[in-house]
Amino acid sequence: MVLTNSQPVLISVILPLYNAESYIREAVRSILQETRIPLELIVVDDGSTDRSLKVLKQIRDDRLVVLYNQGKGIATALNTGLAAARGKFIARCDADDYYPAGRLFRQINWLMQHPEAGAVCGGYRVIDPKGLSVTAFNWSQEIEDITGELQAGTARTHLCTFVIRTDIVRSIEGFRSYFVTAEDIDLQLRLGDATNVWYLPGMCYHYRLHETSITHTRSSTEREFFDQIAREFQRQRQQQGHDALQRGCPPALPQKHDKPPMTAKQHLQNFLLGEAWRSYQAGQLTKALVAGMRSALALPSNLTVWRSVLSLVIKSATASSQLMFRLYSRS
Structure with a gap:
């Protein structure tokens, strides 16, 4: 399953994996269905104990690479994939979600025509465990520069809708392992400090709600803490030029986890009511x-x-x- 040829890779898609046997095949196929551009899919397993790896072994495609992270956490898994990436561009897909057809081709074409842009993102659709549509978020019908939004601490969309120039992600040192969750929000906001980021209308991702996802297994106390601190770090960078984590003195992690996780049913209900x-x-x-x-x-x-x-x-x-x-x- 490991690429051994010397064919140039245009984009590397990183897929962190932990116990997603029910969904991993659909996620992988949604990426590998793109044949118009040379790509590699780097799956980083974080110590799965289910049949996820057996499912991967059944997929015969030279573009698929499997690496092992041994339970070191989501940020480290993503950085493992980033270190191995050979593509000029980088994207992410979570193991329980999937890409709509044509998404990568459209975004990469746009970036190649706009060298001043370091990243492009788009809208996404929320789906239930069976894949039925819940709601869709497509914030604009116009192409927009959202760099200022990110600098102000607003992340309008999901990181998995992004395609980013690999050298830019590496220049900001990838994902920060301090973030047990919200590592995606932290990266988005730091991208706004490093490059011009644009929003290209259209659906770029299908985000699945289910009970075993990180969002629904981490305590709400922990999730809210990291969401807030990602934005606080951005405020510090805008005002002082660097944040507490960069200075080596980040706030202590919450010791009490008195708020249980939001269940997938609660999350689903909120999305549907909003819709x-x-x-x-x-x-x-x-x-x-x-x-x-x-x-x-x-x-x-x-x-x-x-x-x-x-x-x-x-x-x-x-x-x-x-x-x-x-x-x-x-x-």
Whole structure:
């Protein structure tokens, strides 16, 4: 499975892996389906104990490279892949997610036509464990320079939607192992310090919600701490030129983990409820009601969501009645 030829590689996709036997085949195939550009897929296993590696061995493709990280954590796994990368560009895909067809080709073409840009990103779709669409985030229909957003501490999209010039990622020393989670947010914000980053409209990633992902196994205390400190470090860099981690004196990690993880069902419910109200605001009443009911049924014990859905039903019925009245009045 290791590349042995000397063919130039244009892009290296790094895929950190830990116990994702149910999803790894789909993730790998979504990347290797791109045959118009020379690429390598570097899977870095972080000590999987399930059948993930057996699944990989069944995939016969010279572009697939498997490395081993031995349980050293997500940031170290990503840096292991970065050190081995041969491509001019770098991208990431998590083992439980997947790429839409044509995404890499489109983004790389754009970067090659815009040498002043160091990275490009895009929108993403949230899916449930079975792959059904939950909601989509595509923030703009226009190409935008989002460097200023990143410098201000705002990460609008998922790191896995990015394609980045490899030399830039290496110039900022890759991922920082201090971050047990939110290493992706930290890297995005530091990219904004190092280069021009652009947003290219379109879906670039399918992000799957399920109970065994890092987001849903880490305590909320820990996740919130690292999310906040990534943005605090950015504020420090903008004001002082460097952050506490760069100075060697980062804040101590939280000792109490009194907030349990947000479950995938809670996360799914929140996304669906947001989709319902966005659809209502856009006048898409049927879509709003479907998303609202899916949200309530994702976690039926949450009475607050049922009240929100009831409000949505009433508002939708009122809006529909008003529309029918206006149409009748014109006839």
